[in-house]
Amino acid sequence: MKFRSAKYGAIDIGSNAIRLLIATVNILGDEQPLFKKTSLVRVPIRLGQDVFTKGKIGKRNLKRMIDSMQSYKLLMNVHGVESYRAYATSAMREADNGHEIAAEILEKTGINIEIIEGTHEAAIIAMTDLHAFIDKNKVYLYVDVGGGSTEFTLFAYGKEVASKSFKIGTVRLLNDMVGRELWEEAEDWIKDITTFYDGIDLIGSGGNINNIFKASGKRYGKPLSYFYLSSYYQELQTYSYEERIYKLGQNQDRADVIIPACRIYLNAMKWSKAKNIYVPKIGLSDGIIKSIYNAEMGE
Template structure:
């Protein structure tokens, strides 16, 4: 059977098409489009008209691709930007009407579950781990080991939200950095309590910003690793820290000029670095792994398990 997974993120829309036979799969097609659905007014819970239009047009093109590949089943999930927007349901209705795609606006808890299933499929979970997925609207944390999911939670501290609320300088000022750190410190109290009990040994970064961190490092070191085509990537901790500090201290133009940077993440990567640094520091972790498998692979994993 052919299955299509669509992940409507706050920043990026993803489409993945796979051929599934028994418990195995082959990826036939994948793409992502920087729709920026949360642009402008995400903290006011509004999808602005330009973003609404971009999202609708992107899903129309996804539907054409799905038809071309003779897909048997489609599952499309929307996360923070749609579930929190006052006009989110209007967007869902318009997509059904004009792009023939039925969208599920999933909860933060469901989002975390799907991220866990995707990361598990990558083989990245080798010991007790804290999975972290930095989206535009929300950040998900999942505490797990090789056998089971221990705890999960979604927080409304995504990169687009924090950028619109706090990031007003170039390069980012100490005042803006302090505002971000203070905010996430207040939000993540229960995360640190549960980590104190269960003591994760590694932070697994789910795709997104962590792929960009890996791209920047491999490009800088002239390594041949193709991040787009690996399931996992083990960071050298010193490489990650040096890269994170460089990103935080750089101007917008300096970040844009870095090899491996994509336009969507030029500014939001600063937020991602600040959150990651703070979490690793608080939990005293110095081991970081990338899983390129994320929510859309979680959708595929659930489909496979139902066969």
Template sequence: MKLGIIDIGSNSITLCIAELYKEEGYFKILDEEKETVRLGKDTLADGTLHHDRMQKALLTLKYYKSLCDTLGVTKIKAVATEAVRKAPNQEYFINLVLEMTGISIEILSGDEEAYFAYVSTVATFTLKDYFMMDIGGSSLEIGLVRNRELVAAVSLPLGAIPISECFNVSDPLTPETSLALKRYLTTQFQAIPWLASHQNLPLIGVGGSLRNISKIHKKMVDDPMTSNHHYTLSNETVKNLYGYISKMDLKQKRKLKGLSKDRADIFTGALGAVLELMNVTNACELVISQYGIRQGLIYDTLVDGNLSKLHPIDDSIQYFMNIGQLDAKHPHHVYHLSQKLLLQLEPLLVLTQNVSDVFKVAALLFNVGTSLTFENHYAHSFYMILNGGLTGLNQTDLLRSAYVAALSHKSQYKLPLAYKALLSDAQIQEAQQLGIIIKLAKTLDRGLDHNVYDVSVTMTENTVIVKTNAKKFPYLEINKVYQIADAFEKVFEKKLVVTN
């Protein structure tokens, strides 16, 4: 099934085309497009949409319909948010679009908008408790998530466009204007009772303005990671960014690396809203989401509204295996053996946070690079894990997983210096240990026939003895293990012995 999702927002109109494999439980993005229409700008006092803005929206939707037809889309789901939701001439606009393009538009309520933003977070993060905010052109949605359930939500008319128009944030903010904006936003947020009663939670930020925050900061610190998903900033960092950008004029903001030129005139207001929400909730950190309402609608369609089916890390692993057409039996057996080894070698290991997730991704996706070419597949695996859209891990853990996967084939794999700077010495040592453990497990299944089905480990002062349980004598496997014994000894400073 090919599904086209069109999000008619107040600032931009976006299209996402995905192919859904519902039985297998995953989808693949085929194409995306975005046009800054500013449908929520130049409205009349009562919210009536401006004729010229509607015409630009119509031209954009005609183009999207043509693109969907060309790619064989079987279903188009178009949704509109705050600008159309509050417009007295919404019926005229909806009928015009239907008549001229055949696209039927559904107007989302504020609660529905918050819900689909929430779906995109629960599908791509493993966090259990957090606040969520989605700031669009005309509205701001806030949600409270407890134990991965959306327990409260609100939609406010505090989008980037109305904030910009009220406080003229395209110009450098004077101290008086900055204080007025702060007081206004704080008053709005403090009127929501459940914000104050749930403090010190992370805040997941959804939407283009939030992604621009991460892009700007990544440029400032020369962060080499390409994805914005799960990029994390402290309250102090957000405060410093706001102080820096709020002093810029429009020309300076349009030259600011990481900031989209079409958001330059409204970005300060959006950033101010993020900062004040963090202050009111004492948010411990801002976590950026790469995904939003469009992906929320896709995930909701994929699982028919049953969100309990969503498991970010496992779903991502399965996605990689499916698109790479990998035989899952070998990596799953490697994961089984490597878990046994990991548990029994634990006294020798340097383990840091989230090691189980890092290890799982590396052990199951170590050979994903073979879907490109077998030659240098370890390097392909590193790149694909790091840049292929795997969700559920923060950016550091994603890098750790990619590094471990590469080390599981090439023990001397050199991590590029820009990436190495993101890891601690302990994490680098840990990666080398995890890599050789997976390499050992891979070698014990070198025949791909699961001949070795279990292992036990004993240790002496100078030796690690691995005893195999096998269906038949593992001559090939034992011979191959001794070929990596030097690499094992270099990492653990103990000789490796294998018996059956």
């Protein structure tokens, strides 16, 4: 039986961090391909702090981006990556010098960065194992929280019903850049699309909800309740930023954004009347890997 193994790379340039995922895809005959995460590297370059407050990426973060891309290129070479894609989301999308930065990084590192819209981001994430996780007899609101934006997608009985991206992100919230009007717009949209459905569950993705799920000690596949998430949110606020780093063992770039992330998930649960949130640990990087594979296979 014919066997093939290939390695692909996915670079996700977000508002809070830049990630490199290297995945191995194993194919045996006519069997379904198996995707295995080989390496995951995360660098906390908070581009959103520059962009959302000053409108552009500063020189210091440009240098850090160039260093990161050079490192990522070397890592992909060492791993023998056959193909890769690098996608930038909210921060570079809104930066006045976003395309200029992408051109400079291409010239100095050879890494070609594609700046994508929120709808494209949601479509890529939909290529992950999300559909395998969804019960076709149930209704879910998928919530992907990033530093610059949050993508909401409603799945009803196995089909996508609606999807929308809002500029409500953790880094924006830290900088008090999300007004009441935007919160109300998101609330109205969620209530409107979920009004005809009962028993909705949330599916959460993003580094913050993954961190919360890990801290819960729950077994993979089991949900977190609204009560648990609300209690954890309250508990987090009893610690200072420094205590969340020292006592809870959180990374410096996680200890501040985790609180506004909780707020977004809790609001989404409240507005959709969801009692549980599932955390399948999928994201843009996983979708990028799948999109590369599909393109290679001509699908």
